[in-house]
Amino acid sequence: MSIATAINQEATLATAPKLTMIEAINSALRLEMERDERVVMFGEDIGSNGGVFRVTDGLQTRFGPKRVFDTPLAESGIIGTAVGMAVAGLRPIPEIQFAGFSYVAFNQLASQAAHIRLRSGGLYACPMVVRAPYGGGVKTPEMHSESVEGLFMQTPGLKIVIPSSPYDAKGLLAAAVADPDPVIFLENIKMYRSFKQPVPTERYVLPLGQAAVIQEGTDLSVFAYGAMVKVAQDAAKSVHTQTGASIEIIDLRSIVPLDEETIVASVTKTGRAVVVHEAPRMGGLGAELVAIINENCLYSLLKPVLRVTGYDIPYPHAFLEDLYLPTPTRVAQAILDTLED
């Protein structure tokens, strides 16, 4: 949450109920459906089952099967029909049960949802929010842990949002639903129930494209998003304890659009940076960040920016995933290396 928003919300937050990310997203969906008749939701197991993670719990009962419904098991079908619904004036919120299965719908996302505006010369748009759980660390089967933001940032026409807290999730989801273009909204599985946070009952909007400064600092900037924000915080704390270094942590929150101003301002100030993500390193957001830093603050840069990421191998088997994912240990090591003169 940005500082400005924080001040505005302070009063409300004091009395707000504490929610998990699942509950916060459920609340956002409920509010969007209440205020806008055009909003419909569908996917696999989102109806009576309330989603395999219960994110859509109770919504079919509340809004009826016309607006909240299960579909056949076909991701391309889910996204392809959502594209049609968006063109016909609805505001679909399709769910892909796990982000890795977006590969099956890749074409409908990257060449269809993303291209409706282009193909129609702006006569039609494709406002929709594709929700998908993503991320590792919970010992799932194959293709359940993939981070896909690195793919969709290479296929322009799609926005990509990744919240790292219940509060952000609710506000960013409201912005995504209001957005006139397709948004991929990635929900970190490990964070779904990992902690609660005060979340206002009413609707609020956190604009897309604004990073959040989680912790200010002067010696080094750490960039992260989703579950990696917490990993960055743990690492920063341990380094601070060890060395007293003042570490700035920035939660990117939105990959497209990316808040480059905040990134550049931070590194211009600190001169050192580490970027952390779960996705493979090669061509991941970390690479893009280094490129942005290189272009805009090379002369402020005291040390190479280090990338702490998933490795460039297929996502490993459940019991071998722990060291594939960035750990506080690995991030702390990178911070220490980068702090060295």
Add this chain to the structure above:
Amino acid sequence: MSIATAINQEATLATAPKLTMIEAINSALRLEMERDERVVMFGEDIGSNGGVFRVTDGLQTRFGPKRVFDTPLAESGIIGTAVGMAVAGLRPIPEIQFAGFSYVAFNQLASQAAHIRLRSGGLYACPMVVRAPYGGGVKTPEMHSESVEGLFMQTPGLKIVIPSSPYDAKGLLAAAVADPDPVIFLENIKMYRSFKQPVPTERYVLPLGQAAVIQEGTDLSVFAYGAMVKVAQDAAKSVHTQTGASIEIIDLRSIVPLDEETIVASVTKTGRAVVVHEAPRMGGLGAELVAIINENCLYSLLKPVLRVTGYDIPYPHAFLEDLYLPTPTRVAQAILDTLED
């Protein structure tokens, strides 16, 4: 072609016939099918029609419809059956008619071909070469011009090769077919017939993962591949004429594996670099290159590395594509900017 290879091949080249890239690839395919019974080829229109670009011309007649055949119009089906064939011991060379249509087969490529080794604990492999024309500048309809290397470098388990000349195409294709893992072989459409080059009649192999120094230089390194090599050459020539600068041009040739040693050595020497590709900028290979340079030669770097690339928008309409693609003018400007003190 690397210098060592050049010396070896010098004698042969003097008498070699001059071929277009199409002819060189056709020759490579023919030789592979002759020497290895396990090689089979299939796709849309590759049989009697010889491919929409005639790359497979005459091959069905030569090897029969059992080994060279047309398929139903279904890219996921083409790649999915190829995966099965590879597991069953064949060496399939499926064609995707235009690389952009690989989106339809994205899952079979990124979660299947790429994961056979992982999923089977190494008991099975998936040796296959997916050929696909790619690239812009020839005024094609939607989804015919996309560069896809930036996508598949984010889905580990796939190799990616992009030749920039008839000679390289033939030698790299031989290596790709011999490789024990899946290779995506991207053929630039604009270069298919743009020039001829002496290409030996017999089989030869250019190993994957070795960049080629197209032109040595000391002031600045330009990295490119595919059709952008020529664009880089034209830009370098004009800058050289204008300023006398000594520009090194490196053709990456293979994206995965990437020849990082050559990249790092070059920038360590020149201290300045520009990278050129057709694909969108965000998370493209350019970003990765900057990240590699940042990690390995930050202290040699005199200026920010500039990226001259496709913009972060959907590939534009035919008559608006010219300035979307990197031109010699734009690359020259980037080189000049980077040469400035």
Add this chain to the structure above:
Amino acid sequence: MELATLNNLERTDKPYQILDLEGQLVSDAPTIAPTQLVAMHRWMWLTRMFSDKIVALQRQGRATTFGPLNGQEASAVGIAAPLLTQDWLGGSYREVGSYMVKGIAPRAFIHGLRGYPLNELYSPEAHCLPFQIVIATQMLHIVGIAMAEKIKGSDAIAVGVCGDGASSEGDFNEALNFAGVFKAPAVLVVVNNGWAISVPRRLQSAAPTFAARGVGFGMPGVLVDGNDVLAVYKTMSEAAARARAGDGPTLVECITYRTGAHTTADDPTRYVPREDVEYWKERDPLVRFRRYLFDRQLLDESGEKEMVAGIEAEINEAVQADEAETLPAADAVFDYAFQELTPRLERQRGEMRREIEAIEQQRLERGTH
């Protein structure tokens, strides 16, 4: 009136025909006003002449790659003519004829085929999805639209059209399945023109018809003579009525033939057997329908000549008007990524403008222009 029953919508064995090759009635004709019948003939002519014109423009470098429409005019017109304004239509590049019937002006296509983004000439009131290049994907969009209209409680239906080749794509089958499961008010049409570029129809499916695909997705499948505009019209009317009544989707297969090349980039002599050409020449959809109209004195030779001349003038004017128009600036490409440019794209647009200026500068320096 056998055709009015659902049974008829389940014919998958023999193509349904109303007019035989001589233009004689072999089944009951649908009730269509005489002016509408003549209009249908004009649309068929418009389709053919538009196609010929674009091919000519393409040869002169005035249009991009184009897929000729010749031979398929009866399907094109018969598919679209029974639809209402509010009904949606989504097809491939080959459905230009259907789209013109539905209300898209020829000039809107000319603009697009010259390689520019569609403009306001492409009337949204016609409810036509901009053409699809990635084969078969539009079938899912159409089913989504049909689902949306049902959710909204409107009486609009949605018609998806694709080729025989498209039937092999996963998306085609997923579209049938979603349509069936959600009882979407949709008609899904396979225009079987014998070829997918060079790949013959027999390599697309081992089943004797594509219409047979319907049963496995819980919907009727109808096989119709796609060169018989009345048969296509009547089948589509009934399928549309069925959809509109809430009785669910129908799969229609129109058997026709692509008598031209796949596109201006294609050389069909490499793969089309000669016999085919002869066989289908006799089945020219315009010849058949002309006979029908002439026999009934709804049109005569001179009337048809006038019609053709009118169409020619109309097309030429459209081409001239479009070529006279000021073209979009190179940096217009930035208008279609998002409704509002992101800061990053603003910067990139600046980058492109810098290049545009540099090129202008070079031009001035060289003294050219």
Add this chain to the structure above:
Amino acid sequence: MELATLNNLERTDKPYQILDLEGQLVSDAPTIAPTQLVAMHRWMWLTRMFSDKIVALQRQGRATTFGPLNGQEASAVGIAAPLLTQDWLGGSYREVGSYMVKGIAPRAFIHGLRGYPLNELYSPEAHCLPFQIVIATQMLHIVGIAMAEKIKGSDAIAVGVCGDGASSEGDFNEALNFAGVFKAPAVLVVVNNGWAISVPRRLQSAAPTFAARGVGFGMPGVLVDGNDVLAVYKTMSEAAARARAGDGPTLVECITYRTGAHTTADDPTRYVPREDVEYWKERDPLVRFRRYLFDRQLLDESGEKEMVAGIEAEINEAVQADEAETLPAADAVFDYAFQELTPRLERQRGEMRREIEAIEQQRLERGTH
């Protein structure tokens, strides 16, 4: 012997049955040696007991997420039992039973289900494709394998198995289509267990059966009682014979029921109607086949007890053996990207090793361990 004809392979109306609920013959039994019949019963027991064991291990944190096999044992065994060693089998996570019949040792699965990469226990001679998680994709691999075996001129066939939910994916339909067009020596099986997680069968297709999908792809579709191991066996034998004879693919639908949860992470009480549970209890495949074997004195109560005890010992030993094994090092993950590590991956492996050492160091410093 009605079933031996092709006609029989086209039943799409009523599931084919050999044993009724009481274990009485209602069609001719296939010719199977008595020892093989008893072996089939044992495999069904093995399937069920293996499943129960993994569920128990999962509850204790000794296994990862697992999809129980209960209720589907007759389909599992009937699908695989007629296959030859050289025949390929590719299924989803739910096909553990079939794979064990085909020759994969229980311990190979235990190892995998503990979250580790498959090892050499997963015998390649069994010709079983490692399980597929991305629903339906294996169907295309199997058709590709069948095409390869045909190209190679071998006499092996390939059998693909998936669920009712999987039938909705594009890949499933593309697999049917490729199999039909290339007359692949394949048998494609839909194990219709009524659910795709919480989504009921009726939401997967508007057609009355999945078997009806066959006709639209030019192949016979057969509906079989999936809780009748003899009916499944006989159907699969004939479909396999047909494929082996070069007569092309067959689509088989086994009607069965998932009596447990979708996986250990699922709570079926949220969506499964009570009546279902009762209805399917009476159709327990083991009960039915036990009656058949008992009636014929091929097995008796004490024999079955011994059988069950033997299986229990076998499974427990496998678990113990596997848990005793030295586990792969964390950096083994680098072994499965490519046959040879690229220089980049060598460096990354080094990076991981550095972390492993750092953790070890921390541990030593803390004095733990």
